[in-house]
Amino acid sequence: MIRKLFSRVFDLSGNRAANKTKPRVMSLAQHGVRRDGVSNAALRVVSRLQEAGHAAYVVGGAVRDLLLGVTPKDFDIATSATPEEVHHLFRRSRIIGRRFRIVHVMMGPETIEVTTFRGGEIGKTSDSGRIMADNTYGSQAEDAQRRDFTVNALFYNPTDETIIDYHHGVKDLHARKLVMIGQPARRYQEDPVRMLRAVRLAAKLGFEIDEHTRKPIASHAGLLKNEPPARLFDELLKLLHSGQAYACLQKLRDEGLSRGIFPLLDAVLDEKGGEAFLKLALANTDERVRADKPVSVGFMLAALLWAQVNNRWQANIARGDKSLPALMLAMSEVESLQDNDFAIPRRFSATMREIWSLQPRFESRGGARPFRFLEQPRFRAAFDFYSLRAEVGEVPHDMVQWWSEFQDADHNTRQELIAEAAAAAKELGEGGDAQRKKRRRRRRGPARTTEGGEA
Numbered sequence: 001m002i003r004k005l006f007s008r009v010f011d012l013s014g015n016r017a018a019n020k021t022k023p024r025v026m027s028l029a030q031h032g033v034r035r036d037g038v039s040n041a042a043l044r045v046v047s048r049l050q051e052a053g054h055a056a057y058v059v060g061g062a063v064r065d066l067l068l069g070v071t072p073k074d075f076d077i078a079t080s081a082t083p084e085e086v087h088h089l090f091r092r093s094r095i096i097g098r099r100f101r102i103v104h105v106m107m108g109p110e111t112i113e114v115t116t117f118r119g120g121e122i123g124k125t126s127d128s129g130r131i132m133a134d135n136t137y138g139s140q141a142e143d144a145q146r147r148d149f150t151v152n153a154l155f156y157n158p159t160d161e162t163i164i165d166y167h168h169g170v171k172d173l174h175a176r177k178l179v180m181i182g183q184p185a186r187r188y189q190e191d192p193v194r195m196l197r198a199v200r201l202a203a204k205l206g207f208e209i210d211e212h213t214r215k216p217i218a219s220h221a222g223l224l225k226n227e228p229p230a231r232l233f234d235e236l237l238k239l240l241h242s243g244q245a246y247a248c249l250q251k252l253r254d255e256g257l258s259r260g261i262f263p264l265l266d267a268v269l270d271e272k273g274g275e276a277f278l279k280l281a282l283a284n285t286d287e288r289v290r291a292d293k294p295v296s297v298g299f300m301l302a303a304l305l306w307a308q309v310n311n312r313w314q315a316n317i318a319r320g321d322k323s324l325p326a327l328m329l330a331m332s333e334v335e336s337l338q339d340n341d342f343a344i345p346r347r348f349s350a351t352m353r354e355i356w357s358l359q360p361r362f363e364s365r366g367g368a369r370p371f372r373f374l375e376q377p378r379f380r381a382a383f384d385f386y387s388l389r390a391e392v393g394e395v396p397h398d399m400v401q402w403w404s405e406f407q408d409a410d411h412n413t414r415q416e417l418i419a420e421a422a423a424a425a426k427e428l429g430e431g432g433d434a435q436r437k438k439r440r441r442r443r444r445g446p447a448r449t450t451e452g453g454e455a
Contacts, residue, residue, distance in 0.1 A: 023141070026170065028161040033066045035158040041107035042075035043158055045090070045114065052089055054081040055117075055140065057155035063163065064151045067173055068205070074293075077114045078143060078155065086114050115302040117143035126155045148187065148194050149201065149213075150179045170270075172210075178202050180213040188216060192223035196235045199255055203247040209255075218256040225261060233345070236262065237269060240300050243289045245282040274307020276392045281306075284388065298351025299381055301344060303388070309356055310394070323360045331356050338451060351378065358382035359389075362399060370406055370414070 028034065034042065038058055049056035056079040062072035079086065083101045087093050092106040093114075103114040119138030140155065144166035149154040151173045155164040163170065172179050178201055180187055180194075188195055195217050202209045224232065239248040249265060252258040258265045268278065281303035288295050309330050316326035331353060338344060344352070359382065361373050373379060383403060392398045406417050 001268075023144070023164045023166040024168075024170075031067065031163050031170065033156065033163065034062070035161055037066050037071075038062075038156075038158050039075055039110060041110035042077065042112055044107055045077050045105055045112045046158055048089055049065060049079050049081055049086070049114075052081070052085075054079050056081070057140075057157050059115075060147070060152045063154040063156045066156070067163075067170065068156075072278070074110075075112060077112055078117060078140070079114060080117055081114075082116055082137065086116075089339070094109070111234060118146045118346070131429055140164070143445060144204070145181060147181060148197060153181060157434075176207045176306050177210050178205075178207045178213060179210040184213050185216040185220065188220045188223065188455070192220065193225055193231065193235055195220065195224065195255075195257060196239070196252075199251045199257060200235075200239050200242055200248055203244045203251045204242040206244075214255070221256050221352075224257070232262065236265075237297060240282070240285065240297075241289055241295060243286050245286055245300075246279055249282075268304050268307070271307040271311065273311065277306060277388065277394070278303060278426040280391055281388050296346045296351065296381060297354060299385065301348055302352040302355040302385060305334055305338070305352070306356075306385075308337075323363075324357075327357065327360060351381070354378040355382050355385050359386060362386050362395070362403060365402065365418060366425075367418070370418060374407065 016081060018212060042062075046058065048057045056077055058075055059078040060076050062075045065072040081089070083095045083103050084159075086103040087095055090103075090105045090435075093103050095101055095103050095360055100118070105112045105114055116137045119136035119142050122337070123194075144153045144155070149202075150167040150169040152169070153165075153167050154169045156162075157164070167179075167181050178198060180198070198213060198217065199370055200207055201207065239245065239252070242248050249258070249269065252262070252265060253269055258269060268274070285295055285300055285303075309327075312330035312333055313327045316329055317323060321329065335349065335353075358373075358376065361369070364370070364373070376382070386395060386403070387400050389395045390397050402417060402421060406414055409417060
């Protein structure tokens with residue numbers, strides 16, 4: 001009752017404004033978005049819902065992207081149908097979520113996310129104001145009011161090709177401005193991850209965050225510390241898959257959202273000597289994202305933390321450790337630092353470790369070792385990583401060229417390349433690889449193995 005009273009007096013929820021303001025309905029001639037820009041799967045979901053007597057619209061980021069002339073990666077549907085009604089209409093569907101239930105409809109290779117219009121009244125909240133449960137349903141106007149940014153509160157009806165705009169989202173989109181719906185401070189309390197979304201969208205779209213939207217972020221950043229690590233990790237992956245990964249990392253720091261929130265990012269942004277490599281690696285990732293090519297999360301994480309690993313690796317070698325044990329020790333130290341605050345899921349950390357641990361093997365080009373190395377499942381990822389290191393001067397370009405030729409050559413040519421590498425090593429003389437191998441032979445004691453590496 002008290003919350004309702006405050007909402008009516010101060011209009012914190014904005015429901016009164018939503019009820020009084022009629023939406024702007026824009027025709028095809030006004031916005032230019034044709035239905036053929038929507039995937040067939042999304043069109044079929046909307047059509048079936050409408051035929052069953054329910055309101056149904058393409059909503060959110062897909063509409064925003066279509067207006068920007070960008071092909072959406074996925075399509076979300078908002079409807080007046082309840083989750084149970086949606087599930088009943090589509091045989092290949094499932095209801096998921098606890099805080100707010102949604103329906104995943106499988107249509108061929110596509111999965112369409114269908115949500116019921118949310119009501120104006122928020123469900124169960126924590127003491128800090130965070131939404132804990134929100135399975136309250138309402139009208140389209142209330143649903144628009146509950147969305148985060150004006151550019152994400154647009155509804156597109158592919159049947160008549162109209163766009164329904166309750167909060168001047170089209171105007172803000174043309175102004176390239178990110179504006180929070182409602183009172184920003186309260187919206188961040190309801191869901192602190194909205195601050196990360198603001199940063200990601202601004203960097204990804206090249207938008208400016210509205211001052212009213214931006215101002216409370218720094219003072220509310222600490223709320224993110226209470227979010228589950230798994231949810232923060234998911235948001236980190238979205239940042240890295242945004243197509244503007246480095247810009248997102250910079251924006252996080254600019255808005256005060258990295259320090260103490262993402263220990264992993266603190267390590268990345270604070271480590272000396274890694275900026276050039278990180279920029280290059282993330283630029284490579286961005287190109288793959290924009291080309292709709294698959295991106296390895298393990299590879300991205302290996303790139304993010306490489307400066308930390310490499311600095312420790314070189315320090316360990318400088319104090320007398322052999323290369324591979326020195327690297328393994330550096331890897332363990334860096335992973336321990338991350339596990340204290342921000343554990344990386346094993347399915348990603350395993351790939352990350354393999355890429356790191358294979359780096360010294362590029363130095364071994366004699367005998368059967370190059371042939372065995374090519375058979376390693378992670379060879380290609382490790383080679384791509386090694387190539388990036390060459391771009392920033394960590395390793396010689398001629399080594400990358402040698403391995404590039406070796407991969408594509410026939411057996412006889414590979415043998416010739418190995419012979420050439422041996423001859424080149426011999427020519428180095430006292431200061432070359434041959435002398436280092438002699439020193440290793442003299443110092444070699446009983447064989448011992450290291451984790452993930454050779455004897």
